[in-house]
Amino acid sequence: MIIHVVRGILHDYQDCVRKKFATESFSLDDCMELKRMYDTSEINSPAFAYDxxxxxxxxxxxxxxxxxxxxxxxxxxxxxxxxxxxxxxxxxxxxxxxxxxxxxxxxxxxxxxxxxxxxxxxxxxxxxxxxxxxxxxxxxxxxxxxxxxxxxxxxxxxxxxxxxxxxxxxxxxxxxxxxxxx
Incomplete structure (x- = not known):
């Protein structure tokens, strides 16, 4: 993954990342699920907010x-x-x-x-x-x-x-x- 994607996932989806990292194992499937969520979800970051x-x-x-x-x-x-x-x-x-x-x-x-x-x-x-x-x-x-x-x-x-x-x-x-x- 590109570093800005990783940064975005860690910043914009902190709760999901914490849940994934709290499990006993963190698989490639877990990683790809986070990336798919980042790629297709609505952005929650203030930088993306709009009226x-x-x-x-x-x-x-x-x-x-x-x-x-x-x-x-x-x-x-x-x-x-x-x-x-x-x-x-x-x-x-x-x-x-x-x-x-x-x-x-x-x-x-x-x-x-x-x-x-x-x-x-x-x-x-x-x-x-x-x-x-x-x-x-x-x-x-x-x-x-x-x-x-x-x-x-x-x-x-x-x-x-x-x-x-x-x-x-x-x-x-x-x-x-x-x-x-x-």
Missing amino acids: ADPMATAASLSFECNFSKEQMAGIVSCANTYHLFCVPTVRMEDMETLFACEEGFRIRVNNIRHVAVLFDALLGRSCIQAHWQSILERGRFLLSKDGKRFVTASSLSTALSAARIRPTSVVYAIRTMIGRLP
Whole structure:
């Protein structure tokens, strides 16, 4: 794990860490559980506090998508194959929660350009609404790789533009993988 992740876990989840360390053994599974919690949980640290905007509540947000289990499995496979998020393995539940716009859900982005390409490819297949960047920003679902700020619609747009100007093999692969969804 990267040192800032360890620091974040120790600082933001002190109670959980104490409980894990108080047991007779601390396994790799315990460690990975703490990291997954850090990567996908709502940040409780004052540095991440914000005033809730009534217009930006997650309840009013929607991608207006209805993915089949096969489609969701393909999206999860794409996220894991190309390491889009800072979790060891993206689970089906993680992506279902993200696309359901569940309030309080957060996931750290490993490569914003690749995440933007994923969502753009889903838009290209008419799987999600055109205002996906705004939904992600307003819902504050995505955190930067360092976990210190929320990903904005502007940064998603910039990343997508860069991916279009200089597409890489990963960009092509993500688009191809999403293009093959049932």
